[in-house]
Amino acid sequence: MSAPDGWEAVIGLEVHCELRTRTKLFCGCRNAFGSEPNTNVCPVCLGLPGSLPVLNEAAVELAMRIGAALHCEIRPSVFHRKNYFYPDMPKDYQVSQYDEPINVDGYLDLPDGSRVGIVRAHIEEDTGKTSHVGETGRIHGAGHALVDYNRAGVPLVEIVSAPDITTAAQARLYAAELRAILVASGASDGRMEEGSMRVDANVSVRRVGDVRLGTRCEVKNLNSLRSLARAVDHEIERQVGVIESGGVVEQQTRHWDEDQGCTVALRSKEEAFDYRYFPEPDLVPLDPDAAWIERVRASLGPMPADRRAAVTALLGGGEPSDARSDQVATVVELGLDHLVTAAASAGVDPALALARTANEAAAAAEAARSVDPAAYAALLQMEQRQELSATQAKAVLAELMAGGGDPAQIAGRMGFEALAADSLAEVVAAVVAEHPDEWERFCGGEAKLAGFFTGHVMRRTQGKANGKAVAAELARLRG
Amino acid sequence: MARLARIALTEDELDRYAPQLASVLEHAAQVAALDTAGAAPTAHPFPLRNVLRPDEPRPSLDPQVVLAEAPAAEEGRFRVPRILGEAP
Numbered sequence: 001m002s003a004p005d006g007w008e009a010v011i012g013l014e015v016h017c018e019l020r021t022r023t024k025l026f027c028g029c030r031n032a033f034g035s036e037p038n039t040n041v042c043p044v045c046l047g048l049p050g051s052l053p054v055l056n057e058a059a060v061e062l063a064m065r066i067g068a069a070l071h072c073e074i075r076p077s078v079f080h081r082k083n084y085f086y087p088d089m090p091k092d093y094q095v096s097q098y099d100e101p102i103n104v105d106g107y108l109d110l111p112d113g114s115r116v117g118i119v120r121a122h123i124e125e126d127t128g129k130t131s132h133v134g135e136t137g138r139i140h141g142a143g144h145a146l147v148d149y150n151r152a153g154v155p156l157v158e159i160v161s162a163p164d165i166t167t168a169a170q171a172r173l174y175a176a177e178l179r180a181i182l183v184a185s186g187a188s189d190g191r192m193e194e195g196s197m198r199v200d201a202n203v204s205v206r207r208v209g210d211v212r213l214g215t216r217c218e219v220k221n222l223n224s225l226r227s228l229a230r231a232v233d234h235e236i237e238r239q240v241g242v243i244e245s246g247g248v249v250e251q252q253t254r255h256w257d258e259d260q261g262c263t264v265a266l267r268s269k270e271e272a273f274d275y276r277y278f279p280e281p282d283l284v285p286l287d288p289d290a291a292w293i294e295r296v297r298a299s300l301g302p303m304p305a306d307r308r309a310a311v312t313a314l315l316g317g318g319e320p321s322d323a324r325s326d327q328v329a330t331v332v333e334l335g336l337d338h339l340v341t342a343a344a345s346a347g348v349d350p351a352l353a354l355a356r357t358a359n360e361a362a363a364a365a366e367a368a369r370s371v372d373p374a375a376y377a378a379l380l381q382m383e384q385r386q387e388l389s390a391t392q393a394k395a396v397l398a399e400l401m402a403g404g405g406d407p408a409q410i411a412g413r414m415g416f417e418a419l420a421a422d423s424l425a426e427v428v429a430a431v432v433a434e435h436p437d438e439w440e441r442f443c444g445g446e447a448k449l450a451g452f453f454t455g456h457v458m459r460r461t462q463g464k465a466n467g468k469a470v471a472a473e474l475a476r477l478r479g
Numbered sequence: 480m481a482r483l484a485r486i487a488l489t490e491d492e493l494d495r496y497a498p499q500l501a502s503v504l505e506h507a508a509q510v511a512a513l514d515t516a517g518a519a520p521t522a523h524p525f526p527l528r529n530v531l532r533p534d535e536p537r538p539s540l541d542p543q544v545v546l547a548e549a550p551a552a553e554e555g556r557f558r559v560p561r562i563l564g565e566a567p
Contacts, residue, residue, distance in 0.1 A: 021534050022534050022535070022536055023534050023535065023536050023537075027537070028532075028535060028536055028537025028538075029536070029537070029539045030536050030539070036542070036555060037542070037554070037555040037556045038542045038545055038546065038555055038556060038557070039539060039542050040539050041539055041540055041542075041545055042537075042539050042540050043540070046540075046545065054530065054531070054532040055530065055531050055532065056531070056532060056534050057531040057532065057533055057534060058533075058534035059534070060531065078522040085485050087557070087559040100522075130559075131556070132561075133553075143561060144558055144559065144560055144561050145558075145559050145560075145561065146553055146554060146556035146557065146558055146559075147556055147557040147558075147559055148555075148556050148557075149557070279522050279523070281523070283523075283530075284522075284523045284525060284527040284528060284529075284530050285522045285523060285528055286528070286529060287528045287529060288529070
């Protein structure tokens with residue numbers, strides 16, 4: 001869906017990405033999701049008097065990787081304190097980068113051919129997690145709140161796009177491509193449902209041809225790509241409705257309500273915070289030298305767009321179908337494209353390799369990533385040679401992902417011992433000889449009798465015969 | 480400024496702090512009056528860059544000890560008063 005006739009939307013996205021470090025940004029507490037509350041805290045991240053922050057080198061390196069992957073200039077930077085009163089930060093300020101961020105002026109090319117500018121990608125610390133307790137379970141009507149500071153101080157990079165996005169679909173595409181890049185660069189696990197990637201959308205509308213920007217609203221609480229697209233569509237429609245009915249769009253922060261399918265005002269511009277930014281006196285400037293920056297740029301592997309192109313090239317035959325493109329996008333996004341490549345270079349039909357990887361392997365992506373590519377290729381070769389039926393190959397793959405090993409041995413252990421082609425031919429010939437009447441009718445055109453013969457062959461081979469191979473042998477005998 | 484700082488002062492305190500604040504502001508005015516054209520902004524008084532630590536975990540505090548210092552705790556978490564509005 002795009003903006004109503006006569007209107008266009010101007011959209012910019014702010015993406016917060018938790019970095020995959022072992023420890024927090026300024027202290028040695030673990031950066032871990034799902035620990036017991038307040039078990040990963042220390043004087044630094046609790047803001048206790050006298051404690052001092054020391055910057056995590058790995059966080060800087062990952063931030064630089066993000067900057068390099070987004071074609072940013074990587075610059076000297078300074079940390080600031082962003083002051084505010086809210087119990088999610090025990091220090092009463094968040095350390096962030098303000099007017100001198102580490103990464104500026106990059107861009108991201110989307111699969112639809114459009115380019116979205118990256119204004120900046122700066123380092124900051126995450127806040128603690130607040131749960132509101134009360135009768136309604138919502139913020140309003142909550143009796144009190146409980147705070148867990150395990151997340152306080154976890155390193156983040158905030159990536160701010162230029163307002164180059166014009167539709168909800170493009171916003172979704174941008175977020176999906178950015179997530180793939182964050183994962184490919186090793187900076188993040190990209191899990192939106194666990195909050196390790198969070199998206200806020202700045203949306204405004206204007207009449208087509210108008211050069212002035214409309215008043216923008218910031219939409220928060222977008223916990224999935226689907227929520228992002230729905231919320232942006234809703235917000236465009238809402239703002240157009242307000243203006244068309246003679247009203248004025250107020251600059252606001254709005255909360256996306258997934259269940260109601262609408263955005264709700266949280267606070268307006270008059271309540272906007274004055275953060276009183278000032279340079280963090282406890283941290284010195286960050287100034288990565290040219291050699292470090294060069295090392296980071298050189299160590300980046302191929303980005304998702306190049307990897308998709310590589311898998312697509314294996315398939316051959318020009319522009320792939322939408323379904324194929326989706327499969328290619330899936331295997332790259334999940335980091336499984338090396339399995340397709342390995343199988344294809346071992347002689348497996350690339351279409352079969354892609355299908356197994358995008359479906360069966362993708363369903364258990366984490367386990368699939370640790371599968372030995374050579375074993376994976378060997379399994380698909382067995383399927384291709386019809387030593388295993390599709391169903392059997394999937395069962396062996398499940399075992400391979402669960403515990404590794406040699407696919408031929410796994411198949412043997414599971415009783416999938418393949419029937420050699422010559423012994424299959426013998427069994428089929430024997431079954432045909434035992435049922436001359438049925439064979440005559442089959443040859444006379446009663447095609448459904450194929451099932452009768454297949455059934456007998458299966459019984460005699462205890463199900464080890466491959467259905468397709470039996471059908472082929474029957475067809476061969478009939479001539 | 481009092482609202483930003485979330486500090487409520489009594490009349491006596493106002494009388495005491497107003498002159499102190501005035502002298503701070505006067506000092507700031509003196510600095511502001513200097514001609515700083517051509518002087519690069521100073522991010523930090525020390526001529527240091529890139530003070531970094533390796534990404535090695537260190538022991539965290541015992542949550543029992545941590546929460547014992549809090550005015551109120553519940554379910555392993557800090558209990559705080561009802562919050563008006565949303566996080567910034």
